Amino acid sequence: MSIKEDIQQLAKEIGISKIGFTTADDFAYLEKSLRLAYENGTNSGFEHKNIEERIDPKLSLASAKTIISIAVAYPNKLPIPPQKSDYKRGKFTPNSWGIDYHHVLQDKLNRLARGIEELCADFPLEHKAMVDTGALVDTAVARRAGIGFIGKNGLVISKEYGSYMYLGELITNLEIEPDQPVDYDCGDCRRCLDACPTSCLNGDGTMNAKRCLSFQTQDKGMMDLEFRKKIKTVIYGCDICQICCPYNKGINNPLASEIDPELAHPELLPFLELSNKTFKEKFGMIAGAWRGKNILQRNAIIALANAHDRSAIIKLLEIIEKKQNPIHVATAIWALGEIVRQPSEDLIELIRDLSSDHEDILTEKERLLKKWQVLA
Numbered sequence: 001m002s003i004k005e006d007i008q009q010l011a012k013e014i015g016i017s018k019i020g021f022t023t024a025d026d027f028a029y030l031e032k033s034l035r036l037a038y039e040n041g042t043n044s045g046f047e048h049k050n051i052e053e054r055i056d057p058k059l060s061l062a063s064a065k066t067i068i069s070i071a072v073a074y075p076n077k078l079p080i081p082p083q084k085s086d087y088k089r090g091k092f093t094p095n096s097w098g099i100d101y102h103h104v105l106q107d108k109l110n111r112l113a114r115g116i117e118e119l120c121a122d123f124p125l126e127h128k129a130m131v132d133t134g135a136l137v138d139t140a141v142a143r144r145a146g147i148g149f150i151g152k153n154g155l156v157i158s159k160e161y162g163s164y165m166y167l168g169e170l171i172t173n174l175e176i177e178p179d180q181p182v183d184y185d186c187g188d189c190r191r192c193l194d195a196c197p198t199s200c201l202n203g204d205g206t207m208n209a210k211r212c213l214s215f216q217t218q219d220k221g222m223m224d225l226e227f228r229k230k231i232k233t234v235i236y237g238c239d240i241c242q243i244c245c246p247y248n249k250g251i252n253n254p255l256a257s258e259i260d261p262e263l264a265h266p267e268l269l270p271f272l273e274l275s276n277k278t279f280k281e282k283f284g285m286i287a288g289a290w291r292g293k294n295i296l297q298r299n300a301i302i303a304l305a306n307a308h309d310r311s312a313i314i315k316l317l318e319i320i321e322k323k324q325n326p327i328h329v330a331t332a333i334w335a336l337g338e339i340v341r342q343p344s345e346d347l348i349e350l351i352r353d354l355s356s357d358h359e360d361i362l363t364e365k366e367r368l369l370k371k372w373q374v375l376a
Helices: 003-014 028-040 051-055 101-119 138-144 191-195 225-231 268-272 276-283 287-291 293-306 310-322 326-339 345-352 359-371
Strands: 018-023 066-073 127-130 165-172 234-236
Touching (some): 003 018, 018 138, 028 051, 066 101, 066 138, 101 127, 101 165, 138 165, 234 293, 268 293, 276 293, 293 310, 293 326, 310 345, 326 345, 326 359
16 A cells, blocks of 8 residues: 555545645645735635635645645534523524534544654655644635535535535645546535625635625624625524525534534523623634634524513613623624514613713614614
């Protein structure tokens, strides 16, 4: 067996779904679009900041010759549904089910590197592992290594696993015959472009990331009014462009890690009761926890409004009266207006008498009283 076949066999034993090999040549063709996105403000801001490092693997590992790209598939349907509940539930999207994929990928990349070291005992192996918090553009590496093609939604898509794959790479100083890109693509299909509720996709694999609902659920501060109803009951992420993709139809991907359905679809009202400590204890190991409790609780308030959950009114009033978090207060005022269409005099008076010097609270207060057709 060749070293390439040995590594492919090793990957299978580790539980890597797909593995591909490409050269450590640069990705210079990406520079223009990366700079344009930065200049136009259409990037998310979460990306690696140094564009030179994003396009040149040798800036991450000077001796780089081959990049090993890996994909770990994950399911797009819960293996077991959550228990029936009296509470309305929110949703984390599938990429946040189970253990944080950064840990899953890092573990597999570390095991892969150790295994390669054993295979190449007489070779001074140098390597650097990366997931999406690293410098390289995972999707570009995966495309060139033959994992799949980059769809019009900007995600890597394979015939075997659709777009539900976590991506990572191992830059090495090994010389291994590169794989070729796949010979299939989106063709004339534009379902993701038509389905995207915010029209954030450009159709060429790029997007206005700040208009993506996934970004909106992770951005801090007030969520713009335009996006609030569009997130429905999702409190983290968005996979609308994946749900409608023909390549994802009928796939049944394996578990990347064990999934707790109660964390994947949490009860919304109890979620608002979580302290920082209990949030970390319960949700700390999932990918969606990275932005912290407050942003996700803001989203849960929006989700309760979108679910028209009248049982949430008492909790919303409590949030407004306690004034502990101004963003939560302002969001709760908006949510109250979505749920309560015919307010009592007491409720109108409570909102009218609400004092604050916080701009978002004042904006939502004025908007709600106008909606209820009451003079502030």
